[in-house]
Amino acid sequence: MTSADTGAAEPVPPPPGGVLWSLAGDLRALLMLPAALTLQVAHPAVGAGVDEYSVFRTDPWGRGERSLRSLQLWVYGGEAGVEEGRRLRTLHRTIQGTDTRGRPYHALAPANYAWVHATGFPVYRHATRYLVRPLTEAQERALYREWLQVGRVLGIHDRDMPQTIEEFWPYYHAVLAEEIERTVVVEDLVATDRPVPPPDRGPLVARLLLRALWPVLLPPL
Structure with a gap:
């Protein structure tokens, strides 16, 4: 069922020329994403879902590429981004089980689904200080408004996300204090003693070069 069927307005992607428009496509944004992912899977329910259902251990680069393509659609895809939001909700309908604290969870439960999205804002805000330039107060507020717009594209209701920075x-900090823990998936992500295969995506020449340089590149990475 579409928004037209229910009479609800279609979600509107973030505007061209906005703060997200310039950040999401910046190559430096690739350095920001691992922090958001780690915050996400440190949530007991999200970590349990990723641990049981994700292929990130067997296909890390493929999983990363699909996540990045999805993110680009939310910001730049227009109607395709809205359709991607619907696809993701459908994909998550069957993800459920027991979290790391023995509680039943469902991926689309508002607290879980909203947390995954919410992590993007503080990571963008913090990382731009070091990788781009600090945001002005006006830019920070614009970024949050635009991130809420992306949340609507993903099917997150306004009632499930703080609507202002002051509320955010x-x-x-309450989620950090009460829920976040070092889950099994976090352990996998931060481990430095486990083999990581070289990237298997991209042009053949680039893949061959990365394969040759991987023993040198991986330790600092």
Whole structure:
């Protein structure tokens, strides 16, 4: 069922020329994403779902590429981004089980689904200080408004996300204090003693070069 069928307005992607428009396509944004992913899977329910259902251990680069393509669609894809949001919700309908604290979970439960999205804002805000330039107060507020728009594209209701920055930080720190833990998936992501295969995506020449240089590149990475 579409929004037209229910009478609800279609979600509107973030505007061209906005803060997200310039950040999401920046190559430096690739350095920001692992922090958001780690925050996400440190949530007991999200970590349990990724541990049981994700292929990130057997296909890490493929999983990463699909996540990045999805993110690009939310920001730049227009109607294709809205359709991608619907696809993701459908994909997550069957993801459920028991979290790391023995509680039943469902991937689309508002607290879980909203947390995955919410992590993007503080990571963008923090990382731009070091990788791009600090955001002004106006830019920070614009970024949050645009991130809420992306949340709507993903099917997150306004009632499930703080609607202002002033509301966001107490919510964020409460989740950090009450829910976040070092899950099995976090252990996998931060481990430095486990083999990581060289990237298997991209042009053949680039793949061959990375394969040759991987023993040198991996330790600092």
